[in-house]
Amino acid sequence: MIISEESRARAYISDLGGDDAIKRLELLAGRLKEENFRQNLVARGSLDSLWVRHFLDSAQLLRFVPRETQGPWLDLGSGAGFPGLVLATLRPEMSFTLIESRALRVEWLKKMKAEMDLRNCTIEGSRLELVDTVQADAISARAFAPLDKLLRLSARFSTADTYWVLPKGRSAAQEVQNLPEQESRMFHVEQSITSSEAGIIVGRGKVRDKK
Template sequence: MITGESEARDFVSARCDRAAMERIERFIQFLREENARQNLVAHSTLETVWQRHIADSAQLLDCVPRETDGVWLDLGSGAGLPGLVVAAMRPDWPVVLVESRKKRIEWLDRMIATLSLDHCRVEGDRLESVETFPAAVISARAFAPLERIIRLSSRFSTGDTLWLLPKGQSAAQELQDLPKRQRALFHVEQSQTDPRSGIIVGHLAGKAGS
């Protein structure tokens, strides 16, 4: 379990190269500046930004096989968590960030350009209006209740799509609230950044577009 900023930074550093760490450090700098203009993250969490936001996002990569091929779809990206962190750490992976709020779309576009994330792009619209495509990974952090995430996003999912949904303290309860058939397809992984938090992980049977 990560217990502080130094451990969090080391955790991230062990999972990427120096260029990625430089991109993340720049991202943090701009995040602090932008947060004074719009509330991207709770101000108090900037004091523990590596643990609360960067390592919390980076830990999702531990669930993804390195040979994974395809689009990482991040729902309700907001400040860019976890999508921009993933894109910064794995710049060769195609990452699509879905965000409907104008100021946050502008922020994400600016960060993509600033960090030279050539394989990352923003879908600046409500998820319901985004054209269907098959995703290799679907992530969502503080986006919506689990049932609604599945209902809105299942059309992007194939039988191979990996779902990674950090849900904080509500993970076990939200999973329990799913219909039994769906519940059996997911499980809760312990967050490495917060002993009270969980990540819902699984595969949803079906194919994109269905």
């Protein structure tokens, strides 16, 4: 099932989070369109399809992490807030840490955390290499780094119970195949519901720290 209409994307998200989530994300949508003139947070061509291209594309990751998971959920290279801000909106009972090193984007994330009243969300304005090690229940990353580099940088946050949900577009299957055998067995590719050409790398477990 591929969802390409804004109205269907809103309905899907409403089923997950209700009216409160929709109101918070409507606020985010408005602010994002304003901020995009100041800094290029998202491709301008995607502004007319925010609910599909960014909100639903983020929300769908919740399919692969059980509802009872408490966190922390680490979102690496959060950028404009996808998927981190959307996930924190839809899972108020779970704790999220959004990691971003670029100053303007950190400022943006902190502003939206406050305006959206996301009390379960922490913004970590630092390079990932400098973030204190914590045991993450879930790790996500959207357009952060090639898979092998992503895993190398984030291995120290993972445990045997960590869920990995990594949107990767059309390169997903190939990136998994290119991993060493032990790691490639940990992951598989799920079909995105926002694009027939996009995949999500999903896995669970401890990635060996190669340092």
